[in-house]
Amino acid sequence: MAKLPDANIFKDKLTSGGVYSLSLKNKKILFFVLAFFIAVVVLLTAMINRRLAVKTLDVNLAGQSNILVTVGEEKIFNKDLENELLYYPKKDSREVRELLIKKLVDDSRKLQTAKDAGLITLDASVYNNPGKDYAKRIELVRQAEELLPQTKAGISGKIISVWFLNDSPPEMGIEAAQAIALNKITLLQTAVKSGQMTAEEAVENIRQDSSLALIDASYKENAVMEFAVYQGEKITWEEDFDNELWGLESGGVSEIFTGKSENLDTGETVDAYYMFGTVSDVRQGAAEVQYDVEYN
Incomplete structure (x- = not known):
């Protein structure tokens, strides 16, 4: 009769480095190999992704730093156009981009003009740099727009007038x-021009003359119009009168001109008042600088 193997044989094989013990060691080795392989794959993947990210960033930065146009001493970049598009309400299109590029050119001219006039200072944080602080630049452009009129020629003064046809003809005709x-x-123009009366006194003379109410119910309000204008701006609707005022020196007095107004009954433009002007201040403007524009 066959004899069953002794159970101790299996016990001896498990504890003496036999077949079963070797299989367990192989599993441990395999586990460590797989773990090492996975770690290497993860590390390599991270390195590749990092290189791709850096490469993508370099490409993006290169695109943003592409020069769209050069205005005088400043280069305008793609990044500047992207910043403008962020705040523009309309959908991106060729027409929108052309409009915004024109704005970028105008803004650059304003900044450089203000800088050359000594009104503002420019540095790389707002100027000639694709990485500029765009919000800061927008604020500086606004400041330049407020300050630039100071660089233009201008005149200030008063227009003194007496109306004879205001809205409707007076009863006397x-x-x-x-x-x-x-x-x-x-009488007033002669007195002011000769120095016998100031412009302010002439205005007060009109306002104190109640007889003028017979020809203009608003004679007090219409007695004077003060003006302060810059070169190229209108003073009145009378071109010849404006031209004479621009030609006066400080303290100058114009000749008498006839002003026109619209007849409310007929809609026609008719003679309505007499006026003369005085210039109290003449401001000499800075020489206008032209900035070359080169599109890339």
Whole structure:
């Protein structure tokens, strides 16, 4: 009769480095090999992703630093256009980009003009740099726009007038009213031009003359219009009168001109008042600088 193997044989094999013990060691080795392989794969993947990210960043930065246009001494970059698009309400299109590039050119001109006039200072944080602080630049452009009028030529003064046709003809008729107005303004213009009266005194003289109410109910309000304008701006609707005022020196007095207004009944433009002007201040403007624009 066959004899069953002794159970101690299996026990001896498990504890003496036999077949079963070797299989367990192999599993441990395999586990460590797999763990090492996974760690290497993870490390390599991280390194590759990092290199790709750096490469992508370099490409993006290179694109942002591409020069769109050069204005004078400043280069305008793709990044500047991207910043403008962020705040522009309309959908991106070719027309929108052309409009914003024109704005970028205008802004650069304003900044450089203000800098050359000594009104502002420019540095790399806002100027000629793709990494500029764009919010800071926008604020500086706003400041330049406020300050730039100081660089233009300008004049200040008063326009003194007496009306004879305001809204509707006076009861005495236009011709009679016209004669009264012309006589009054002639006396005042002569007195101011000769130095016998100041412009302020002439205005007060009109306002104190209650007889003028017969030809213009608003004679007090219409007695004077003060102006302060820069080169290229209108003073009145009368071009010849404006040209004479621009030609006066400080303290100068113009000749008498006839002003026009719209007849409310007919819609026609008709003679309505007499006026003369005085210039109290003449401001010499800075020489205008032209900045070359080169599109890339």
